[in-house]
Amino acid sequence: MTRHSYIDDGTIEAYVLGLMTPVEKNGFEQLVLQYPELQLALAHTQHKLEALAANEAVPPPTGAQEHLYEFIKGLPALRVDNREVPPFTDTKQTKQYITAEVSSTYIRVHKYWRLAFLVVFILSKIFLGFLIYYIIRFHEAKAEMKELQNHRQEQATTPVDNTLPK
Amino acid sequence: METLITKETLKSKLNAGVEPAIELLYTNYSAMLYGYILQFVPEQKEAEKVLVLVFGTLATRLHDAFNSPLSIYMWMQVEARKLILEYKKQRSNIVAQQNSGYNKNAYYLTLLRDASSEQRMVFSEIFLHGRSKDELAVQLQTNVHDISRLLNESLLIIRKNLQ
Numbered sequence: 001m002t003r004h005s006y007i008d009d010g011t012i013e014a015y016v017l018g019l020m021t022p023v024e025k026n027g028f029e030q031l032v033l034q035y036p037e038l039q040l041a042l043a044h045t046q047h048k049l050e051a052l053a054a055n056e057a058v059p060p061p062t063g064a065q066e067h068l069y070e071f072i073k074g075l076p077a078l079r080v081d082n083r084e085v086p087p088f089t090d091t092k093q094t095k096q097y098i099t100a101e102v103s104s105t106y107i108r109v110h111k112y113w114r115l116a117f118l119v120v121f122i123l124s125k126i127f128l129g130f131l132i133y134y135i136i137r138f139h140e141a142k143a144e145m146k147e148l149q150n151h152r153q154e155q156a157t158t159p160v161d162n163t164l165p166k
Numbered sequence: 167m168e169t170l171i172t173k174e175t176l177k178s179k180l181n182a183g184v185e186p187a188i189e190l191l192y193t194n195y196s197a198m199l200y201g202y203i204l205q206f207v208p209e210q211k212e213a214e215k216v217l218v219l220v221f222g223t224l225a226t227r228l229h230d231a232f233n234s235p236l237s238i239y240m241w242m243q244v245e246a247r248k249l250i251l252e253y254k255k256q257r258s259n260i261v262a263q264q265n266s267g268y269n270k271n272a273y274y275l276t277l278l279r280d281a282s283s284e285q286r287m288v289f290s291e292i293f294l295h296g297r298s299k300d301e302l303a304v305q306l307q308t309n310v311h312d313i314s315r316l317l318n319e320s321l322l323i324i325r326k327n328l329q
Contacts, residue, residue, distance in 0.1 A: 010321030016236065017293060018244035019317070032235045039235070046240045048328040050170060050198075053243065056273045057197035058204060064214050065192060071222035072188065 006031065007041040016045055073108065170194070171238045173231065180228060188225050195239055196221070199246055204271035206250045206294055216253055220246045251296035269294075277327045281320055288313055289320035 006012065006028070014020050015028050032038050171194055179187040200217050207213045224245055231241045272294060278286045291297040299313040306313070 010318050013321040013325050018247045046237050050239050053198040056201040058201040059197045060200040061214050067218045068221050071218050
């Protein structure tokens with residue numbers, strides 16, 4: 001089979017639609033590297049399929065992009081290989097891990113924090129209850145003391161009847 | 167038509183971080199890919215999940231696009247098909263129920279309007295449902311060579327109708 005027959009026999013379509021086996025795919029990619037006319041035919045077919053996809057485009061639901069960013073933030077690490085000098089890797093290593101930039105105002109925390117927050121919340125309510133109880137008791141005690149003091153003062157100012165009963 | 171992204175543009179975005187690169191791809195290609203996904207998964211909620219899965223998964227593998235002879239969009243579309251078929255396989259019960267019957271979103275099948283029912287069926291089963299040639303040969307009680315021939319004929323009809 002010649003490279004010209006690849007152009008006309010549906011091989012390019014099988015490649016761009018992802019219908020080739022890995023072996024066929026590798027063989028075809030080698031040929032594309034060698035033959036500019038095959039590259040041109042491939043570019044032509046891709047252009048037609050891209051135009052078709054653009055023609056049949058359907059705007060995705062509005063929430064999809066937000067879901068995508070949540071999905072990406074959930075990924076353990078995002079890789080890029082195209083950095084020319086990986087700063088924190090040795091010379092043999094071509095891949096590096098980078099920190100994803102976060103533009104959202106939300107933070108994600110482990111679900112155990114929910115339990116911790118609940119415990120802190122309940123304890124704070126219990127302590128608040130105790131605080132209110134003791135403040136009330138304190139005021140009651142204070143009022144009682146004032147009453148006693150008044151009573152004693154009253155007793156002190158009242159003239160004592162020194163006459164003994166006969 | 168959406169702006170097509172060159173590999174150089176994507177590389178420069180990727181140098182700034184994965185999120186700006188994904189944002190660029192999403193802005194330009196999400197509608198095209200969503201329309202493509204609806205061919206395989208017609209139910210919109212499921213298709214949305216698949217769209218997120220596709221962009222999210224490809225975010226970790228963007229460097230592969232630079233080594234491919236395909237354009238950025240076509241590389242994404244080819245990779246998306248693999249992910250969609252895998253998703254359908256994992257959720258076969260749900261997706262099979264939704265897929266029963268005619269799918270008006272399957273625009274690739276409109277390229278086969280002048281094909282025979284056999285050619286259309288073989289293309290549809292292999293391309294949209296990820297069936298292997300061997301499986302189809304057993305189901306249709308024929309041989310793999312016949313399935314390959316029918317698939318090749320359908321690809322030639324697509325080629326002709328794309329011109």
